[in-house]
Amino acid sequence: MAETKAPVSLTSGRRNFRRRYVVGILVLLASLITAFVAKNGADAPSVQDYYGSLESRLGYWLLLGNTRHCGLYEKGQISPFPISTAQRAMEEKLYSRLGLEPGSKVLDAGAGSGYVAMYMARKGLNVQAIDITPHHLADARKVVTKNGLEDKVSIDYADYHDLSAFPDGSFDGIYTMETFVHADDPVKVLSNFYRLLKPGGVIVLHEADFSYNSQVLQDILRLSHCQNTLEEGGYEELVANAGFKDYSLEDLTDEVLPMWRLFGVVGYVPYQLFKLLGIHYRFTNVMAGVETWLHWGEGRYISVRAVKP
Ligand SMILES: C[S@@+](CC[C@H](N)C(=O)[O-])C[C@H]1O[C@@H](n2cnc3c(N)ncnc32)[C@H](O)[C@@H]1O
Numbered sequence: 001m002a003e004t005k006a007p008v009s010l011t012s013g014r015r016n017f018r019r020r021y022v023v024g025i026l027v028l029l030a031s032l033i034t035a036f037v038a039k040n041g042a043d044a045p046s047v048q049d050y051y052g053s054l055e056s057r058l059g060y061w062l063l064l065g066n067t068r069h070c071g072l073y074e075k076g077q078i079s080p081f082p083i084s085t086a087q088r089a090m091e092e093k094l095y096s097r098l099g100l101e102p103g104s105k106v107l108d109a110g111a112g113s114g115y116v117a118m119y120m121a122r123k124g125l126n127v128q129a130i131d132i133t134p135h136h137l138a139d140a141r142k143v144v145t146k147n148g149l150e151d152k153v154s155i156d157y158a159d160y161h162d163l164s165a166f167p168d169g170s171f172d173g174i175y176t177m178e179t180f181v182h183a184d185d186p187v188k189v190l191s192n193f194y195r196l197l198k199p200g201g202v203i204v205l206h207e208a209d210f211s212y213n214s215q216v217l218q219d220i221l222r223l224s225h226c227q228n229t230l231e232e233g234g235y236e237e238l239v240a241n242a243g244f245k246d247y248s249l250e251d252l253t254d255e256v257l258p259m260w261r262l263f264g265v266v267g268y269v270p271y272q273l274f275k276l277l278g279i280h281y282r283f284t285n286v287m288a289g290v291e292t293w294l295h296w297g298e299g300r301y302i303s304v305r306a307v308k309p
Contacts (some may be wrong), residue, residue: 017083024058024059033273044223044227047134050223067116068112069206070092071086071259072256073257077258091120098116104126104172106172113139113175129155130163161185171198172202173197173203176207177202183228186238193242206302210298210300249304251302260289268291
């Protein structure tokens with residue numbers, strides 16, 4: 001008999017969130033103490049440093065259950081709950097933009113803890129997941145095994161700047177979910193993607209670009225190892241120069257706002273406190289959440305799609 005799942009109610013979503021928020025505040029206060037002995041936040045951390053920090057580990061776990069991407073909401077929606085439903089909607093958006101048949105082979109470049117890869121696998125795609133952050137890879141292996149999807153999702157350590165382990169034309173599709181923003185050399189990464197795709201293969205990138213590079217934004221990007229994030233309009237040229245055709249862009253900024261508003265509201269009080277103490281630069285994610293919300297409109301959340309001829 002088919003198993004039926006009880007729908008996640010808005011109230012239980014809020015209750016769960018409130019519990020996590022209280023734990024989060026306590027943990028942030030504990031992190032405050034840690035911050036005094038942590039590195040001074042003035043440098044340029046590596047991807048692994050950024051995701052390995054206590055703040056990132058706790059923040060992503062508490063707020064997003066380790067799925068490290070935005071949710072997709074109806075335009076004009078206020079409530080960000082249930083967050084997981086909105087995150088599945090974003091994964092569905094990416095899946096539908098790929099437009100691939102079941103059985104197609106895709107590369108998840110920067111798979112994190114593997115939740116997007118599992119969504120694609122459940123849709124019938126065969127996923128090669130790669131990442132460079134050791135604890136994300138360990139998480140991904142655990143959740144993929146727990147969900148019995150080992151046959152559909154392979155997980156390996158690989159840096160998307162060096163994909164020489166994969167032969168030309170290995171994939172029907174390649175996607176990034178909030179990962180390409182970390183690239184040190186976006187041109188090289190796209191040329192790797194191009195080589196790995198079969199003719200007719202597709203890339204879909206769910207990423208951010210920015211129309212206004214304020215000092216605070218530059219600081220946030222540097223502290224989260226996103227210093228090469230493209231300016232608004234930059235993707236089209238980059239993708240065309242790499243040889244792709246049929247470029248299309250969907251602007252999803254309005255549809256991710258409920259989640260960023262949540263980050264802004266939740267982080268506002270701790271952020272002001274950190275600012276008073278002059279240690280806000282040590283809390284990259286709190287700073288990013290609040291400042292992005294306060295400066296909403298200076299950047300976009302976009303879905304880019306293009307095809308290898
Ligand atoms: C914001 S997380 C997104 C994770 C996942 N796509 C998701 O939606 O949950 C970005 C991920 O990209 C990975 N990453 C960053 N630079 C990378 C690189 N050069 N090669 C492969 N993965 C990378 C990080 O380790 C991290 O797991």
